[in-house]
Amino acid sequence: xxxxxxxxxxxxxxxxxxxxxxxxxxxxxxxxxxxxxxxxxxxxxxxxxxxxxxxxxxxxxxxxxxxxxxxxxxxxxxxxxxxxxxxxxxxxxxxxxxxxxxxxxxxxxxxxxxxxxxxxxxxxx
Numbered sequence: 086x087x088x089x090x091x092x093x094x095x096x097x098x099x100x101x102x103x104x105x106x107x108x109x110x111x112x113x114x115x116x117x118x119x120x121x122x123x124x125x126x127x128x129x130x131x132x133x134x135x136x137x138x139x140x141x142x143x144x145x146x147x148x149x150x151x152x153x154x155x156x157x158x159x160x161x162x163x164x165x166x167x168x169x170x171x172x173x174x175x176x177x178x179x180x181x182x183x184x185x186x187x188x189x190x191x192x193x194x195x196x197x198x199x200x201x202x203x204x205x206x207x208x209x210x
Contacts, residue, residue: 140208
């Protein structure tokens with residue numbers, strides 16, 4: 086099931102390991118991967134709709150390791166940030182924030198996720 090992440094607590098590592106042996110986890114992963122291969126970026130863009138003034142915070146991982154080449158990696162990170170900016174722009178109250186972590190923001194920086202959720206709930210009230 087992979088190496089334990091030394092940056093995570095033993096409790097979180099145990100929960101992630103338990104998740105990976107769940108059939109439901111693998112069914113959801115398989116379904117997600119199938120959906121990725123069925124949608125083109127044009128189809129996704131065509132389905133995009135404005136969100137009005139709905140509170141929205143988009144969190145972007147600041148330490149994405151995408152490509153072996155530094156130049157390609159920088160271009161991929163720029164594209165990733167631009168896509169997140171595009172999502173945030175769907176709401177007049179949308180913002181994008183970069184979080185100092187890798188891809189699994191919820192595991193690496195759970196407080197940042199909790200704070201964003203609390204802020205969105207507060208804005209919605």
